[in-house]
Amino acid sequence: MNAQATDAHHDSDHDHHGPAPGLMRWVTTTNHKDIGTLYLWFSLIMFFIGGLMALVIRSELFQPGLQLVDPHFFNQMTTMHALVMIFGVVMPAFVGLANWMLPMMIGAPDMALPRMNNWSFWILPFGFAMMLSTLLMEGGGPAAGWTLYPPLSLQTGDAFPFLIFSIHLLGVSSIMGAINIVATIMNLRAPGMTFMKMPLFVWTWFITAYLLIAVMPVLAGAVTMLLTDKFFGTSFFDAAGGGDPVMFQHIFWFFGHPEVYILILPSFGLVSEIIPTFSRKRLFGYSSMVYATASIAFLSFIVWAHHMFTVGMPLAGEIFFMFTTMLIAVPTGVKVFNWVSTMWRGAMTFETPMLFALGFVVMFTIGGFSGLMLAMTPIDFQYHDTYFVVAHFHYVLVPGAIYGIIGGVYYWLPKWTGNMYSESLGKMHFWLSTIFVNVLFFPMHFVGLAGMPRRIPDYSVQFADFNQIATIGAFGFGFSQILLLVLVVKCIRGGEKATDQVWEGAEGLEWTVSSPAPYHTFSPQPVIK
Amino acid sequence: MSEVAQQRYYVPEAAKWPIVGSISLTMLLGGFSSYLNGSASGSTVAFLGLGLLVIMLFGWFGTVIRESESGMYQAWEDKSFRMGMSWFIFSEVMFFAAFFGALFYAREFSVPWLLGEGSGGSTHQYLWPNFTEIWPTNGPENLGESDFHMGWWPLPFINTVILLTSGLTLTWAHHAIKSQNRSQIIWGLILTVCLGYIFVFLQGVEYMEAYHEGMKLTSGIYGSTFFMLTGFHGMHVTLGAIMLTVMLIRTMRGHFTAENHFAFEAAAWYWHFVDVVWLGLFIFVYIL
Amino acid sequence: MNKIQRVMGILFGGALWTATGPAWAEWELNLTEGVTEISREVFDMHMTVMWICFWIGVIVFGAMAISIVKHRKSKGVTPATFHESTFAEILWTIIPFVILISMAFPAAKMLIKMEDTSDAEITIKVTGHQWKWEYEYLDSGVKFISSLHADSREAATPGSGIDPTTVDNYLLEVDNPVVLPTGKKVRFLLTSSDVIHAWWIPAFAIKKDAIPGFINEMWTVVDEEGTYRGQCAELCGRQHGFMPIVVEARSEAEYDEWVTAQLAAAEVAASSADREWAMDELMERGEKVYGTYCAACHQANGNGIAGVFPALNGSPMVLEDIEGHINIILNGKPGTAMQAFAAQLNDADIAAVVTYERNAWENETGEIIQPATVKSMRIQ
Numbered sequence A: 001m002n003a004q005a006t007d008a009h010h011d012s013d014h015d016h017h018g019p020a021p022g023l024m025r026w027v028t029t030t031n032h033k034d035i036g037t038l039y040l041w042f043s044l045i046m047f048f049i050g051g052l053m054a055l056v057i058r059s060e061l062f063q064p065g066l067q068l069v070d071p072h073f074f075n076q077m078t079t080m081h082a083l084v085m086i087f088g089v090v091m092p093a094f095v096g097l098a099n100w101m102l103p104m105m106i107g108a109p110d111m112a113l114p115r116m117n118n119w120s121f122w123i124l125p126f127g128f129a130m131m132l133s134t135l136l137m138e139g140g141g142p143a144a145g146w147t148l149y150p151p152l153s154l155q156t157g158d159a160f161p162f163l164i165f166s167i168h169l170l171g172v173s174s175i176m177g178a179i180n181i182v183a184t185i186m187n188l189r190a191p192g193m194t195f196m197k198m199p200l201f202v203w204t205w206f207i208t209a210y211l212l213i214a215v216m217p218v219l220a221g222a223v224t225m226l227l228t229d230k231f232f233g234t235s236f237f238d239a240a241g242g243g244d245p246v247m248f249q250h251i252f253w254f255f256g257h258p259e260v261y262i263l264i265l266p267s268f269g270l271v272s273e274i275i276p277t278f279s280r281k282r283l284f285g286y287s288s289m290v291y292a293t294a295s296i297a298f299l300s301f302i303v304w305a306h307h308m309f310t311v312g313m314p315l316a317g318e319i320f321f322m323f324t325t326m327l328i329a330v331p332t333g334v335k336v337f338n339w340v341s342t343m344w345r346g347a348m349t350f351e352t353p354m355l356f357a358l359g360f361v362v363m364f365t366i367g368g369f370s371g372l373m374l375a376m377t378p379i380d381f382q383y384h385d386t387y388f389v390v391a392h393f394h395y396v397l398v399p400g401a402i403y404g405i406i407g408g409v410y411y412w413l414p415k416w417t418g419n420m421y422s423e424s425l426g427k428m429h430f431w432l433s434t435i436f437v438n439v440l441f442f443p444m445h446f447v448g449l450a451g452m453p454r455r456i457p458d459y460s461v462q463f464a465d466f467n468q469i470a471t472i473g474a475f476g477f478g479f480s481q482i483l484l485l486v487l488v489v490k491c492i493r494g495g496e497k498a499t500d501q502v503w504e505g506a507e508g509l510e511w512t513v514s515s516p517a518p519y520h521t522f523s524p525q526p527v528i529k
Numbered sequence B: 001m002s003e004v005a006q007q008r009y010y011v012p013e014a015a016k017w018p019i020v021g022s023i024s025l026t027m028l029l030g031g032f033s034s035y036l037n038g039s040a041s042g043s044t045v046a047f048l049g050l051g052l053l054v055i056m057l058f059g060w061f062g063t064v065i066r067e068s069e070s071g072m073y074q075a076w077e078d079k080s081f082r083m084g085m086s087w088f089i090f091s092e093v094m095f096f097a098a099f100f101g102a103l104f105y106a107r108e109f110s111v112p113w114l115l116g117e118g119s120g121g122s123t124h125q126y127l128w129p130n131f132t133e134i135w136p137t138n139g140p141e142n143l144g145e146s147d148f149h150m151g152w153w154p155l156p157f158i159n160t161v162i163l164l165t166s167g168l169t170l171t172w173a174h175h176a177i178k179s180q181n182r183s184q185i186i187w188g189l190i191l192t193v194c195l196g197y198i199f200v201f202l203q204g205v206e207y208m209e210a211y212h213e214g215m216k217l218t219s220g221i222y223g224s225t226f227f228m229l230t231g232f233h234g235m236h237v238t239l240g241a242i243m244l245t246v247m248l249i250r251t252m253r254g255h256f257t258a259e260n261h262f263a264f265e266a267a268a269w270y271w272h273f274v275d276v277v278w279l280g281l282f283i284f285v286y287i288l
Numbered sequence C: 001m002n003k004i005q006r007v008m009g010i011l012f013g014g015a016l017w018t019a020t021g022p023a024w025a026e027w028e029l030n031l032t033e034g035v036t037e038i039s040r041e042v043f044d045m046h047m048t049v050m051w052i053c054f055w056i057g058v059i060v061f062g063a064m065a066i067s068i069v070k071h072r073k074s075k076g077v078t079p080a081t082f083h084e085s086t087f088a089e090i091l092w093t094i095i096p097f098v099i100l101i102s103m104a105f106p107a108a109k110m111l112i113k114m115e116d117t118s119d120a121e122i123t124i125k126v127t128g129h130q131w132k133w134e135y136e137y138l139d140s141g142v143k144f145i146s147s148l149h150a151d152s153r154e155a156a157t158p159g160s161g162i163d164p165t166t167v168d169n170y171l172l173e174v175d176n177p178v179v180l181p182t183g184k185k186v187r188f189l190l191t192s193s194d195v196i197h198a199w200w201i202p203a204f205a206i207k208k209d210a211i212p213g214f215i216n217e218m219w220t221v222v223d224e225e226g227t228y229r230g231q232c233a234e235l236c237g238r239q240h241g242f243m244p245i246v247v248e249a250r251s252e253a254e255y256d257e258w259v260t261a262q263l264a265a266a267e268v269a270a271s272s273a274d275r276e277w278a279m280d281e282l283m284e285r286g287e288k289v290y291g292t293y294c295a296a297c298h299q300a301n302g303n304g305i306a307g308v309f310p311a312l313n314g315s316p317m318v319l320e321d322i323e324g325h326i327n328i329i330l331n332g333k334p335g336t337a338m339q340a341f342a343a344q345l346n347d348a349d350i351a352a353v354v355t356y357e358r359n360a361w362e363n364e365t366g367e368i369i370q371p372a373t374v375k376s377m378r379i380q
């Protein structure tokens, strides 16, 4: 992209004040950078909370037998771990990155709806406080898995209404966040920033935002039906009244499958920013990347029942959903091939963001392959609800979505703080994470194939070895993340000053403003030629 | 490097209403949850939260209206609001889609399977051999023991006419706004709002009738889908009518110009959306 | 980067190699081939798809590795400037598409076969309960409940101090296994009385959900005699990990023998309601029934789990209200995890467990409830 921009910040600073002092700055801020920062810190804290829950799970699974926790509490951990990681870590991190970077990447003065932006964030801590508080209630938190299948979820105790309403709150937050992003991209692009000049991170978020607006309300509807089934005597999910428990699964997965692409598309965008920079070569196949992303998003609406192959769907449905699901490999493959072609005959260097991007490409693809195996109905009967599935989705989520996010954080950290982070700490973080993440999740393929069901606190002894390895990996991976925290704090405090462009191969508007980026970036806007 | 677009975007400095909104929502929903769990103080907290929420809405919208009236928004900001509103409405459409989906699924799949159609042969034979109702149904266990069916005639049909008419009167008001004929705007809005409230009233009458016949939320899948769909719709009509009432008051206070009347349009879009949802309801819930 | 590549390669290659290497068989790293025609076909398809993915991986990661090694700045290369090629894009859209189609068609064919439950010779109705399985042979009338074996149950009690490795088939053993004849097409009708469960035997490659209010069907033909183990494969609450499935495939003659013996035993049990029972007898039987059916929720010490499962120890209902007590066991309490046991337990079992609950722990009512009382309440 041959975007040119003015150094707009120099002459625009004086007519806006800087941030208000004190704590209230963060509570009342309408500045996209402040809100981005809030989102990112929130996400990091939740990552440690969700990770600690995972460590409880892994510790109980270290050996056969019940050692540490009651099975009921184990199920609460599984459920909460997933809810925290999905709604509290990955989604807020993406919104945080969007807040920080989208306006800077498209030459916008801020987000389109700044007050609502503040509200989208400030619903989250309240929503999660409500959700996490259920762990302390009589009968404990929700324990029916993050998928909340009835009738099991209807057996939840006092936690139940709090859980439902906290999901409503999180939904409201993400819908508002998504609307804001759509409005910003459609309305506030700088003159000359046509759609097909937008950086890929902007594109992938644009498409993700539509997914969010389309499916979060469906989740809200689904959990509302759970609520009325439990408290108001409706029978949506009760055969005695003519409903069907499986109906919930259809509605849930109509949300749930697009949701997993919500969790990956922005990472695709991040990786598509990072790889060209460090390959010193333009992204290969820009337009096909855009079309591929759109195809993935479109297909994601018609594949949902691949999570339900064993519920006894009619044969035609099983075949339809198998075919559509397998099709998703095509546009995803296009993306992978384009990334590899971008590297091909580039001049690569391997700074930390690039390492995470490369790790992403390899390990996401491995997760994609196991996804493809799951997509084939007759053999999914063997994989379904085993650790093979757990291995699949952690490969696409942890070294997938999370690696994309971490890569993005490293990539833009100098722009945010004005300081370079410690490259040696970063590299250490990458290598430790990558080794341990594979020690953690790869053995899950084996125990899954060998027949270990998921969501069990105890297992028969033949699965012991690999579970032990996985647990070691979990602790290794978890503690490696402390390096990230250390590195970020150090980088905020000081370090070698970053240049405006930061990376030799970096292109795009965000690299034309100073590091750290000024509080108000593009007002008035630059013109892109 | 030389050109700079001269427009500036209005970014408010700080906003205190959002945090009030978060606190009030948490009180409302947390209080309601405790109430559902049988706690005595739950409803008090919920009502306090609701009160705070109303204060927040007045405060927030009040600020926006002030800013709008003092000319701080240009076409640019206006466009952001429009996008916000239209995508919000789209999200509402998807919310209703979930319930329409449930209705569709129950009628096309779960009830026929319980009756033994398709792959449900054994289900019927072994679990529910006495179940024969097709639609409407309250399920194999005859929940609520009423098989009352709300026909489309007369009330729902009258309600359809009312809502469609209200759409017309609203459009009339909209045209009036563009030509700045204030009394026509006011009359258009008064008519629309009244039709809206009549609709809600008649819906209440219909509910009374259903209850009289023993058909309730607890009457199996028919009762569930019927009341949830029409109930959420009714809530949206009420909300839309309140929005239009506010527009009416603002018009009387002399707000809105021929060019600058986004709030009015937003309320109007919302009203039309509610209209369209009703048409869907009329067809899929009452007629078919 | 090439280091990761190597590690991944070793891990991935290792996975595939072990799949074929018999020396690793007891490590159980791969799907089982199983003992039915379907399970072998599933296994073959699994291997095929895995190899396809493996080779695509080799190509993609290989290309990446080459760039990483050769096209690095430190080698002094100047970056190329190409960034588009319609030909390449079309190529790598079409080739994966063709590969996918070639996988999808055989899969669809196999699926059609798997879903064909017609012409079964034996039909078994399987009902999932929290947390045990109920089997009813619809042709012969054999009916029983199968739950986790007492040895595993004991070892899996927190604080038992029993090392799971010393228990045979820890968590994969039941008290009453399902018995099937070899070589016959068996049809399973799956349903549930409470939440969703799933019935899965890896060696047969069949898994399907048991959904309350609906019946799902599936079938199998077992070729080899033997004992095959599986587990519930859908989260169903606290004891989801503790409701295994064991199937014994026997020759037809042995199967017939087994059926006859089961029917005879059922007759003996049915007559038990007609006589007076002594306290000791009831307590002994009651303790067993309680351990198998009730302890999962109300706990062996009768104290339940606060907020989830009520304590029976000291419960007013147990101490005072005999009718309510028998009634909740017979009919359960709708909307809670307390299920109806009327169909699962006979009169003697219920009388025994009621007597037991009224006299165990600190409940010392001294009351004896006779099976006849239960029987009379059933009829109402």
Ligand code: HEA
Binding pocket: A147, A260, A261, A263, A264, A306, A307, A325, A326, A328, A329, A330, A332, A333, A334, A336, A364, A365, A366, A367, A368, A369, A370, A371, A372, A374, A375, A376, A380, A383, A384, A385, A389, A392, A393, A396, A397, A400, A401, C053, C056, C060, C096, C097, C099, C100
């Ligand atoms: C980021 C999240 C994410 C992503 C991106 C994906 C991607 C995919 N997923 Fe995954 N999935 C989850 C998150 C994700 N999934 C989660 C969370 C669950 C479990 C939910 C729960 O039950 O709790 C799940 C479960 C799940 C199931 C249900 C399993 C079961 O319960 O039985 C299935 C089945 O079809 C599936 C399939 C796929 C497929 C086909 C893809 C495809 O998009 C993958 C496509 C990518 C590739 C194929 C690799 C690259 C392509 C090439 C190099 C081209 C050439 C390749 C070929 C021709 C093979 N997933």
Ligand code: HEA
Binding pocket: A047, A048, A050, A051, A052, A054, A055, A057, A058, A078, A079, A081, A082, A083, A085, A086, A089, A090, A144, A145, A146, A147, A390, A394, A397, A398, A401, A402, A440, A454, A455, A456, A457, A474, A477, A478, A479, A481, A482
């Ligand atoms: C983005 C999503 C995401 C992420 C990032 C993760 C990350 C991890 N997950 Fe998660 N997982 C899911 C999504 C995710 N998971 C989902 C959707 C499910 C399905 C749930 C269900 O079945 O309903 C699941 C289920 C699941 C299971 C299966 C549970 C079961 O079936 O019973 C397991 C088991 O090992 C597991 C493990 C882990 C581990 C070890 C990590 C690690 O990556 C975590 C890393 C650890 C840390 C980050 C901890 C760091 C903190 C410290 C070391 C302490 C320091 C403390 C302070 C500084 C205060 N996960």
Ligand code: CUA
Binding pocket: C128, C131, C196, C197, C198, C232, C233, C234, C235, C236, C237, C239, C240, C241, C243
């Ligand atoms: Cu039954 Cu899990």
Ligand SMILES: [Cu+2]
Binding pocket: A256, A257, A260, A304, A306, A307
């Ligand atoms: Cu999916």
